[in-house]
Amino acid sequence: xxxxxxRPVQAPQRTRHPRRWRGWLLxxxxxxxxxxxxxxxxxxxxxGFNNTQGKFNIKWQGFTLQWYRQLFTIPDLTNALEAxxxxxxxxxVIATILGTLLGMALGRYKFRGIGSVNLLLFANIAAPEVxxxxxxxxxxxxxxxPRGYWTIVIAQVMFSIAYVAVTVRARMAALDPALEEAARxxxxxxxxxxxxxxxxxxxxGVMAGALLTFALSIDDYIITSFNAGQxxxxxxxxxxxxxxxxxxxxxxxxxxxxxxxxxxAVAGAAINRRRQA
Amino acid sequence: xxxxxAAVPPPRAGAAEGSEVSAEPAPSAGPGSAIELVGxxxxxxxxxxxxxxxxxxxxxxxxxxxxxxxxxxxxxKTTTLRMIGGFEDPTEGQILLHGKDVVGVPPNHRxxxxxxxxxxLFPHMSVFENVAFGLRRKGVxxxxxxxxxxxxxELVQLEGKADRRPRELSGGQQQxxxxxxxxxxxxxxLLLDEPLAALDLKLRQAMQLELKRIQREVGITFVxxxxxxxxxLTMSDRLVVMNAGRIEQLGxxxxxxxxxxxxFVAGFIGTSNFIRRPVRSMEGDVxxxxxxxxxxxxxxxxRGRRRGRTPRRRHGAPxxxxxxxxxxxxxxLRHPGACRGGRVPRHVDAVRDAVAGRHLTDRVRAERGxxxxxx
Numbered sequence: 001x002x003x004x005x006x007r008p009v010q011a012p013q014r015t016r017h018p019r020r021w022r023g024w025l026l027x028x029x030x031x032x033x034x035x036x037x038x039x040x041x042x043x044x045x046x047x048g049f050n051n052t053q054g055k056f057n058i059k060w061q062g063f064t065l066q067w068y069r070q071l072f073t074i075p076d077l078t079n080a081l082e083a084x085x086x087x088x089x090x091x092x093v094i095a096t097i098l099g100t101l102l103g104m105a106l107g108r109y110k111f112r113g114i115g116s117v118n119l120l121l122f123a124n125i126a127a128p129e130v131x132x133x134x135x136x137x138x139x140x141x142x143x144x145x146p147r148g149y150w151t152i153v154i155a156q157v158m159f160s161i162a163y164v165a166v167t168v169r170a171r172m173a174a175l176d177p178a179l180e181e182a183a184r185x186x187x188x189x190x191x192x193x194x195x196x197x198x199x200x201x202x203x204x205g206v207m208a209g210a211l212l213t214f215a216l217s218i219d220d221y222i223i224t225s226f227n228a229g230q231x232x233x234x235x236x237x238x239x240x241x242x243x244x245x246x247x248x249x250x251x252x253x254x255x256x257x258x259x260x261x262x263x264x265a266v267a268g269a270a271i272n273r274r275r276q277a
Numbered sequence: 278x279x280x281x282x283a284a285v286p287p288p289r290a291g292a293a294e295g296s297e298v299s300a301e302p303a304p305s306a307g308p309g310s311a312i313e314l315v316g317x318x319x320x321x322x323x324x325x326x327x328x329x330x331x332x333x334x335x336x337x338x339x340x341x342x343x344x345x346x347x348x349x350x351x352x353x354k355t356t357t358l359r360m361i362g363g364f365e366d367p368t369e370g371q372i373l374l375h376g377k378d379v380v381g382v383p384p385n386h387r388x389x390x391x392x393x394x395x396x397x398l399f400p401h402m403s404v405f406e407n408v409a410f411g412l413r414r415k416g417v418x419x420x421x422x423x424x425x426x427x428x429x430x431e432l433v434q435l436e437g438k439a440d441r442r443p444r445e446l447s448g449g450q451q452q453x454x455x456x457x458x459x460x461x462x463x464x465x466x467l468l469l470d471e472p473l474a475a476l477d478l479k480l481r482q483a484m485q486l487e488l489k490r491i492q493r494e495v496g497i498t499f500v501x502x503x504x505x506x507x508x509x510l511t512m513s514d515r516l517v518v519m520n521a522g523r524i525e526q527l528g529x530x531x532x533x534x535x536x537x538x539x540x541f542v543a544g545f546i547g548t549s550n551f552i553r554r555p556v557r558s559m560e561g562d563v564x565x566x567x568x569x570x571x572x573x574x575x576x577x578x579x580r581g582r583r584r585g586r587t588p589r590r591r592h593g594a595p596x597x598x599x600x601x602x603x604x605x606x607x608x609x610l611r612h613p614g615a616c617r618g619g620r621v622p623r624h625v626d627a628v629r630d631a632v633a634g635r636h637l638t639d640r641v642r643a644e645r646g647x648x649x650x651x652x
Contacts, residue, residue, distance in 0.1 A: 182458075188410070196410075
């Protein structure tokens, strides 16, 4: 017994790791990557405040707010922005509804052809936009649909559905089917079950899909350019203008759209957090 | 000696024969039947044809009864429960809820509520909203809803948790919310699909008593699905043991425990050793088995036989004298179905010696020998 007690009890020595290069390399590297990603956005925002004199807005010439005041002084640009925003809203609504329904079916049920549908979604996302745009154009030409506002909508809905469907599918697959059964059991009919249980629980997936769709739609250039006809959207106008100088209003609009997007994302995250609290 | 010791742990003392088990023979469902299953069958389509989950189940569950469906996984008990709830439609047969056939009636139009194994609480709603869900769907007035929900939360002892989200509650508390959410609708019957399976042992035992208390208080028919024999035996008024889509035995916990009607039930319920020996003779109620050595195995109370379950029944007329039937026990067994008879329960001291050192159970059953001619 004494043999045990005589020996002083030693606390396990904690081996201290010297602060090595690993300690600072990761944060530094991370911030470099973040900076790299954000740099173009900062430049865009900054040059929205540039008191530029010439045609080209590439040299810092002092701070001004005049481009914010003169935001809508270029009618073509304003029209293009309007077209883009309205198309984005329409596309988001249509693609979100269709994509959600598709995602629900894929996430919950086993049906004939489910494999092909999943493959199709993947192909849709993976296919080069040039190919999609060109083949849609040839389709519209063959069928004889005049290109314009609504062909842009159709084209963008076409490529957006897959994104919504994929996000909703993941959410739906993770949803316990018993939740819907419980709702039915408690007296809810199919409609009430959907709106009070299924949809609220799918909402994070649906919102993620919707935001993605809006973002894809508002800055889509390639597919839109094939199918736009005479309609000019914001990206198309900017691209056209870039040859003889992009006016600072474009930076301002870009800044505003970006700010709007960030706001939506933050709001979504906040709602999610409150919902889970 | 040919002794088969079923590989089962020693029984928990008083597991089945404790105070909870009613001593009376199984009360029959009586005239006030809450649920009647008439020739229910359910087959599912699978890649290799169809799979029968439930085959021809007939069952009458009485009003206010605590009724359990007990069986191993895949025996069809959950499917049966889901058919009562309206989540599956039977391929064949009728389901009568209080005399009305409800096959094809969707769950929201059935007067029963279910407690799901996963609880299926709505994560985006508070406890209060969860419990109020059913009442709101039925358009119960706001004030009534409020008071009924409060009352129900009190019953399950969750008064202070009304504003919590389900995820903030412990497993046992979630279980109570699920119970309250179903009971608040005052269903004619409550269906419980292994509601305690996710709880730890201690909590499970506490919840067993709790469930029993609640059932007594509300007086609603409980149909309880479980694979846990302790649960079924301690809580039920009556139960069925199911296997492979069929009912093996229906009875009170005591009946099922002490007089298992089939070898499956005997193996599934309690902890048993099986001895397969020919019967040498019958001395009154005591069967004497041929042990193959000088020893005799004496088995009192050859009850299976008395209930007319010997294979003899297939050949002979009823009312034959006992000795004759006892002799039948020794006949070679040809037909697997004939296995039903000749079980002889209770202590056999000879066996205790025969497997020296093994912890033995208090139930031993004898079956007819295979190569033995009756004396």
